[in-house]
Amino acid sequence: MKIIISAVSLFTCMVLIFVGCFNIFANPPEEVQLPDAEMQLENYDTWWENYRQLPRQTGVILDRVRSALEYSGWTCDPEDVVIEKLSEYYGEPLRSEIIQSVIEFREAPTDWHYTYQLAELYLIKSQGDYTTVIAEINEYLDDNITSTGLALLVLNHKLQIIDQDFKWEY
Numbered sequence: 001m002k003i004i005i006s007a008v009s010l011f012t013c014m015v016l017i018f019v020g021c022f023n024i025f026a027n028p029p030e031e032v033q034l035p036d037a038e039m040q041l042e043n044y045d046t047w048w049e050n051y052r053q054l055p056r057q058t059g060v061i062l063d064r065v066r067s068a069l070e071y072s073g074w075t076c077d078p079e080d081v082v083i084e085k086l087s088e089y090y091g092e093p094l095r096s097e098i099i100q101s102v103i104e105f106r107e108a109p110t111d112w113h114y115t116y117q118l119a120e121l122y123l124i125k126s127q128g129d130y131t132t133v134i135a136e137i138n139e140y141l142d143d144n145i146t147s148t149g150l151a152l153l154v155l156n157h158k159l160q161i162i163d164q165d166f167k168w169e170y
Helices: 002-026 060-070 079-089 094-107
Strands: 114-127 130-141 144-155 161-168
Touching (some): 060 114, 060 130, 060 144, 079 094, 094 161, 114 144
Antiparallel strands (some): 144 161
């Protein structure tokens, strides 16, 4: 019985993925035109190059990304509060990975004193239900910047981060 249910679940997931991919390619949403067409992630290996030429992002997207990246309660808030906050800021498939990583991190004895601050946010593209941005992040230890990094973030229509890639000391 378990094998049949697993096979049905796997088949259902495959159908949903196919239908989702088909809808994206069959009905592509209009793309926001940006000043530099080369910055549309055509060369993923160098997404951080020339990012300052992109338009700066403001408003609700900036506020949401700032809240997600600067949330420091994950180290000390009760686990149910952390899961609630992370579920607000992150969508699947990234949410499950982050929650699992936080739970594992909190189980190990550590001494974490770093905090993060969003310096700038740049828009790469906004297309349909997805927005892709580059976040410039400062890492602090005892009020001193120890590192600066960039995050390539993809947000869904609920403004939850669903994919991310970081580059430190670029």
